[in-house]
Amino acid sequence: MDQDSLKLSVAQAALDVIQPQLESNTIIGIGTGSTANMFIDLLANAAHLFDGAVASSEASAERLRGHNIPVYDLNAVDRVAVYVDGADECNEALELIKGGGAALTREKIVAAVATEFICIADESKWVSVLGSFPLPVEVVPMARSHVAREIVKLGGDPVLREGVVTDNGNAILDVYNFPIAQPLATEAKINGIVGVVCNGLFALRPADRLLLGTTEGVRDIKRPEFFLDS
Numbered sequence: 001m002d003q004d005s006l007k008l009s010v011a012q013a014a015l016d017v018i019q020p021q022l023e024s025n026t027i028i029g030i031g032t033g034s035t036a037n038m039f040i041d042l043l044a045n046a047a048h049l050f051d052g053a054v055a056s057s058e059a060s061a062e063r064l065r066g067h068n069i070p071v072y073d074l075n076a077v078d079r080v081a082v083y084v085d086g087a088d089e090c091n092e093a094l095e096l097i098k099g100g101g102a103a104l105t106r107e108k109i110v111a112a113v114a115t116e117f118i119c120i121a122d123e124s125k126w127v128s129v130l131g132s133f134p135l136p137v138e139v140v141p142m143a144r145s146h147v148a149r150e151i152v153k154l155g156g157d158p159v160l161r162e163g164v165v166t167d168n169g170n171a172i173l174d175v176y177n178f179p180i181a182q183p184l185a186t187e188a189k190i191n192g193i194v195g196v197v198c199n200g201l202f203a204l205r206p207a208d209r210l211l212l213g214t215t216e217g218v219r220d221i222k223r224p225e226f227f228l229d230s
């Protein structure tokens, strides 16, 4: 099975999971990227069952509107029932690296608001230690050299993502050679650097459930209880 087929299988699995919960006033949080795009396209078939969506990027908002799914401003919404999004890496605690598509900040905001966060990913994203995928860090443009120097002090190799401006008008540094043994502490430490808007570690708000596409089928993995208070 190729990677796209695995992505499609988890997008369908996510729709199967959420469909029974949909009501006429349900707002769904929608992520960004190729896996999320497949979910959006499938969700179009269920558009009559829920109210609308909040999107984690302009690209996803446009795709949703293309399917006639209403897109709301997050500030106008009381409750996001569920957030469905892909990831660049995930570990057994369902901590993630996200932001390969530069949407990390809005993704983190929608995930923070959502009652449940369902991550959808193919098995290539499953790792024992986060950090083989370069960690994206969104920075205010005037602070990018300062932030880069501070990240070097933490042991990483930051590289400016050339030509990329986020939906929030900021720049992205990708941090290479940065294995992350303690995701919670690292997320907080990087957030503490002045000029950082957000980093792509999702440990303070990990996923609640992971639908992982494998060649043997979709694995449904809940965040293990012993991580719940960590």
Ligand SMILES: O=C[C@H](O)[C@H](O)[C@H](O)COP(=O)(O)O
Residues within 6 Å of the ligand: 031, 032, 033, 034, 035, 036, 085, 086, 087, 088, 097, 098, 099, 100, 101, 102, 103, 104, 107
């Ligand atoms: O900014 C982008 C997001 O974090 C994506 O969820 C992540 O990059 C995974 O994307 P894809 O589903 O294309 O692998």
